[in-house]
Amino acid sequence: MANYKSNKLIALLFTALFITACSESGNDAAVSADPEAALKQLMHEAKEAQAHAHQLGFEWSNTQSILDEGQAAQKAGDHAKAHALYQEAKHQSVLAVEQANYANEHWQLLVPGK
Amino acid sequence: MKAITYLSLALLGAGAFAAPTYADPKADNEVMHEFFKKRFPNVEFAEFSNGVYAFDENAREQWLEIEDFPPYEDAVEHGQTLFETPFANGKSYADCFENGGLNIRQGYPKFDADSGQVVTLELAINECRTANGEEALPYGRGDIAAISAYMATTSAGEIINVVVPSDPKALAAYEAGKKLFYERRGQLNMACATCHVHSAGGQIRADILSPALGHTTHFPAYRFAVEDLVTIQHRYAGCNKQVRAKPFELQSEEYRNLEYYHAHMSNGLPVNGPGSRK
Numbered sequence: 521m522a523n524y525k526s527n528k529l530i531a532l533l534f535t536a537l538f539i540t541a542c543s544e545s546g547n548d549a550a551v552s553a554d555p556e557a558a559l560k561q562l563m564h565e566a567k568e569a570q571a572h573a574h575q576l577g578f579e580w581s582n583t584q585s586i587l588d589e590g591q592a593a594q595k596a597g598d599h600a601k602a603h604a605l606y607q608e609a610k611h612q613s614v615l616a617v618e619q620a621n622y623a624n625e626h627w628q629l630l631v632p633g634k
Numbered sequence: 635m636k637a638i639t640y641l642s643l644a645l646l647g648a649g650a651f652a653a654p655t656y657a658d659p660k661a662d663n664e665v666m667h668e669f670f671k672k673r674f675p676n677v678e679f680a681e682f683s684n685g686v687y688a689f690d691e692n693a694r695e696q697w698l699e700i701e702d703f704p705p706y707e708d709a710v711e712h713g714q715t716l717f718e719t720p721f722a723n724g725k726s727y728a729d730c731f732e733n734g735g736l737n738i739r740q741g742y743p744k745f746d747a748d749s750g751q752v753v754t755l756e757l758a759i760n761e762c763r764t765a766n767g768e769e770a771l772p773y774g775r776g777d778i779a780a781i782s783a784y785m786a787t788t789s790a791g792e793i794i795n796v797v798v799p800s801d802p803k804a805l806a807a808y809e810a811g812k813k814l815f816y817e818r819r820g821q822l823n824m825a826c827a828t829c830h831v832h833s834a835g836g837q838i839r840a841d842i843l844s845p846a847l848g849h850t851t852h853f854p855a856y857r858f859a860v861e862d863l864v865t866i867q868h869r870y871a872g873c874n875k876q877v878r879a880k881p882f883e884l885q886s887e888e889y890r891n892l893e894y895y896h897a898h899m900s901n902g903l904p905v906n907g908p909g910s911r912k
Contacts, residue, residue, distance in 0.1 A: 577814075577888060579880040580821045612821070623817035630816040630827040632669040 559599055562606045563590065569613030576620035583612050657809040659798045659898055666831075666899055670847045673835060682848030683906045689835065690842050697910065706783060706856035706908045709863045713784030716777055721766040727781070730762035739789035740905050743796065743894045745804040752807050752890040755782050756865055760885075773884035774871075779854040779863040786854065786907030794851060794905060796898040811895030814888060815846075820879030826892075829873075841912070850897040852909030863908055866893060 566587060573579040590605030670682065674689055681688040687697045717735065720726045728734035742755040753761075756778050760770040771778040798808045815826045826846065829838065834845035853866040860868075867889045871881035882888040 574880070577882065578819050581875050581878045581880045582821065583880070616819075619819060619823065623813075623819065627813050627816040627825075630818075630825055630832065631812075632831060633665040 555599060559594060559602060559606070562603065562610070563587075563594075566590075566606045566610035566613065569610050569617065573613040573616035573620065576617060578616040578620040578623070580612050580616050583609050583616075586612070657798075657805050657812060659805075659808055662812070663899060663901060666847060667902070669831070670834070670845050674845070679902070680904055682845060682900070683851040683903045685844040685848060685852070685909070685911070686842045688848070693842070700910055704856075705858070705910055706863055709780045709856070710783050710787055710908065713777075713780030713782070716781050717784050721763070721768050723766050725766050727759065727762055730765065731758070735785060736788040737792060739786045739907065740792040740794050741796065743890065743897055745797070745799055745801065745807065745894070747799070747801060747803075750803040751887070752811075752894045754867075754885065754890055754893055755785065756867070757885050757890065773865065774868040775860065775862045775864045779865050779868075782865060783854040783863050783908040786905060789905040789907075792905050794897065794900050794903050796894070796901055798894070798898060807891045808895055808898065810888075811891035811893070814892045815895055820874065820877035822877040824877045826873065846896065846899060848900055848903055850893070850900050851903050851905055852907045854907060855909040855911050857911055859912060866896075 570579060570583050570587065573583070586605050586609040590602045590609060593599075593605060594602035667679070670677075671679070674682075677688045684694075687694040717727050728736075731738055739755060742758070743752045744758075745751075746753045756773060759778060759781055760773075764770055771781075798804050818825045818828065829843050830846040830849070833843050836843050850866055853869070854863045855866075855869075856863050857869075865884070867884045870889055870892060871884065874881040
């Protein structure tokens with residue numbers, strides 16, 4: 521029972537997060553006058569979010585490779601691709617931090633007998 | 635004097651209040667063992683040491699055939715040789731452990747009151763090495779798994795008895811491990827318990843999911859996928875990656891605490907390491 525309830529809850533939470541994450545994505549770099557600086561800023565934000573998720577013990581296993589791909593794309597001059605990848609890495613880590621907070625509050629839901 | 639009495643009374647009172655929030659490892663086991671007995675009514679308790687082979691007939695037959703010529707035999711022999719070979723300073727592993735390191739697996743991991751940390755058998759093996767001027771072995775597989783597996787064989791059939799003393803630090807370590815076991819993590823948002831408690835006996839891709847009860851009895855285990863003996867923490871890292879969570883370092887505090895909770899759960903089951911698994 522508890523298990524089912526928590527599944528529903530987490531599904532809701534993640535849907536909500538994805539919606540917020542997606543609606544955010546247009547802002548930052550697109551409106552900037554200096555695309556190079558904006559990209560650098562986004563990469564910085566992605567790395568910060570990753571470090572936060574890591575510190576909580578909730579980093580996802582593919583975040584680093586997405587960041588690496590982003591850096592490769594940036595080096596190769598494909599700024600649009602780099603932007604998308606940094607954005608993805610950042611969103612993953614934002615979700616991972618939310619996941620950590622959720623787990624901290626609700627981990628007991630999966631304990632048998634609860 | 636009076637003040638001290640009042641103070642200690644107050645502390646006692648606080649302790650009594652705080653008590654319900656502490657972990658109760660013994661009660662945890664009662665609930666967990668009942669849970670699995672209900673889920674697998676035809677599996678004898680001691681059979682949980684055999685993982686999926688306790689209830690998957692087809693896999694069990696294949697496994698029994700394999701165990702006629704165990705794939706880990708050479709590695710265990712190698713482990714014994716390493717275990718018995720003295721260090722450069724003339725001492726050996728036997729000098730670091732109670733009972734000369736034989737017949738002790740069933741008590742690991744242990745809580746070390748001096749350091750306030752959980753000590754796994756593999757950590758103790760490496761601490762023994764470094765204390766005697768030898769380099770620590772890399773964790774996960776290879777020599778460390780071979781030595782640990784040899785030590786496990788000297789405990790064959792002994793009943794697992796992982797002790798959580800009523801020391802707040804030990805209870806905190808146990809509780810931290812327990813929490814880790816139940817936290818959903820990774821891109822797939824799954825906890826250990828999702829697969830190995832609530833879905834135990836179910837199928838995921840080509841695999842039947844084993845119950846967490848009995849997991850630690852047969853480690854290190856020979857994995858055909860790796861073609862080597864692996865430690866239990868090597869397996870933790872693999873399972874973390876399956877749900878796309880970044881694994882913790884082997885022998886990190888996180889994994890040692892997890893192993894403490896996980897091994898304690900199997901108290902009462904016989905040691906049967908090393909096992910062999912896909």
